[in-house]
Amino acid sequence: MIKHLFSKSVGTIFVLSGASKAFNVAAFADEARLYADAYIADGLHHLAMPAAVAICAVEIWLGLLAISRRYATFAMWPMLALLSFFVWLTAVNAFWPSPFGPIESCGCFGELIHFTPLASFIKSAVLWLVALATVVMQPRIAADAVKPSRYATFAMVAGIALPLFSLLALDRMGHGAYLAAFIAVFTALCGVEVEAYRREYVRHCIIKQGFSNIN
Structure with a gap:
C-alpha cells in the first residue's frame, strides 16, 4: 500500500541521513553551532x-x-515533528537569513552530500508532506507498537552506536582505516536489523494468517 511505501521511503532517508551525519559527528556538531548561533540562541x-x-x-x-x-505509524509522528522543525529552520536560512548571509551547508547528509539553502528547504518540505500524508492515511498507532521488541531495541542500539563510534574512533584512526571500520560497523548493524526485521515480518504474517483462519 502507498502508506507503507511512503513510510519506508522516509525511513530509509532518515537512516541514511543519520548515518551520514554520524560518519563525522564532530563536523555535524560544528554545523549545529552555526545554526544555533544564527537562528536559535547564542x-x-x-x-x-x-x-x-x-x-x-x-x-x-x-x-x-x-x-x-x-x-x-508510531515513528511517523515524531518524524513529522522533527521535519516541521527542519522545514522552519531551512526556510529561515533560505529566505530570511542572518545579516551574515545564509549558511551554505545544511549538514543534512553530513559531508556526503551538500545542498544549497533552497534545495535543503525543498527537500525538507517534500519529506514533511510525505510524512504528513502517511500520518493522515493511518493516524492511529497500533497497540503493539508501544511494546518493546528485539527489532526496536536493536534500532535504538544502532542509532546510538554509530555517532559514539565516530566520537571514539575518528581522531584515533587514519581516514582509510576509519572509513573501512565505519562501513563494517554500519554493515554489521544493518545485518542485525535485517534479521530482526525478517523475524518481525514472519510474526506479522503468522498473526495475519491466524486472523484469516478465524474469519
Whole structure:
C-alpha cells in the first residue's frame, strides 16, 4: 500500500541521513553551532555535541522503526515533528537569513552530500508532506507498537552506536582505516536489523494468517 511505501521511503532517508551525519559527528556538531548561533540562541555551544549525537541517534532509530510495518505509524509522528522543525529552520536560512548571509551547508547528509539553502528547504518540505500524508492515511498507532521488541531495541542500539563510534574512533584512526571500520560497523548493524526485521515480518504474517483462519 502507498502508506507503507511512503513510510519506508522516509525511513530509509532518515537512516541514511543519520548515518551520514554520524560518519563525522564532530563536523555535524560544528554545523549545529552555526545554526544555533544564527537562528536559535547564542551560548549553546556546549550543547552542540550532545545535540549532534542525539539527532544522529534519533534519526537512525526513527528511520529503522518507520521501515517496519509494526512501528511505522508510531515513528511517523515524531518524524513529522522533527521535519516541521527542519522545514522552519531551512526556510529561515533560505529566505530570511542572518545579516551574515545564509549558511551554505545544511549538514543534512553530513559531508556526503551538500545542498544549497533552497534545495535543503525543498527537500525538507517534500519529506514533511510525505510524512504528513502517511500520518493522515493511518493516524492511529497500533497497540503493539508501544511494546518493546528485539527489532526496536536493536534500532535504538544502532542509532546510538554509530555517532559514539565516530566520537571514539575518528581522531584515533587514519581516514582509510576509519572509513573501512565505519562501513563494517554500519554493515554489521544493518545485518542485525535485517534479521530482526525478517523475524518481525514472519510474526506479522503468522498473526495475519491466524486472523484469516478465524474469519
